[in-house]
Amino acid sequence: MSETVRVLLSEEEVDNRIQELGSMISRDYDGKQVHLICVLKGGVFFTCELAKRITVPVSLDFMSVSSYGDDTKSSGVVKIVKDLDESIENKDVIVVEDIVDSGRTLSYLLDNLRSRKPKSLRLCTLLDKPERRVKEVDVTYTGFQIPDEFVVGYGLDYAQRYRNLPYIGIVELD
Numbered sequence: 001m002s003e004t005v006r007v008l009l010s011e012e013e014v015d016n017r018i019q020e021l022g023s024m025i026s027r028d029y030d031g032k033q034v035h036l037i038c039v040l041k042g043g044v045f046f047t048c049e050l051a052k053r054i055t056v057p058v059s060l061d062f063m064s065v066s067s068y069g070d071d072t073k074s075s076g077v078v079k080i081v082k083d084l085d086e087s088i089e090n091k092d093v094i095v096v097e098d099i100v101d102s103g104r105t106l107s108y109l110l111d112n113l114r115s116r117k118p119k120s121l122r123l124c125t126l127l128d129k130p131e132r133r134v135k136e137v138d139v140t141y142t143g144f145q146i147p148d149e150f151v152v153g154y155g156l157d158y159a160q161r162y163r164n165l166p167y168i169g170i171v172e173l174d
Ligand code: IMP
Pocket: 042, 067, 074, 097, 098, 099, 100, 101, 102, 103, 104, 105, 106, 149, 150, 151, 152, 156, 157, 158
């Protein structure tokens, strides 16, 4: 069986949209500093590209979470594998994620971060699969809404591969 990756969103489309998101955030946070929290590993490519396009002062921190449950279904019980290095108290925080799927992971993560008393807390995701939502998640900045397909690239993996693709693709097994 071989795998091919069909392009869903080209490198140019993704780059253009990230530029738009960066402009939106720069406008919304005018006069402030934004503290970006990158959710590893999937959020790392998007976070870097987004951060470069934000014109207000930016600070960065990283967090890594894993959800208990099998590979295909997250249980909503999330383990913090790597916590933030710095306090977020009184900061204007934006959590940067690759994709919101069922919403279980982010719903847990946002509740956890909210309890640490940031001044504000928003979510920015490159991709959103609204059809799959089980847990309500308030997303302020969305790159693209996509259909219920398994996608890779721009940080997203299939068995840890394809994260480095500069576009978003759909894995086809044939
Ligand atoms: P959920 O929102 O708790 O269901 O989990 C979201 C996580 O599942 C994301 O952060 C991804 O790591 C992973 N995920 C969901 N959909 C996809 C996909 O289409 N491709 C690759 N990873 C995905």
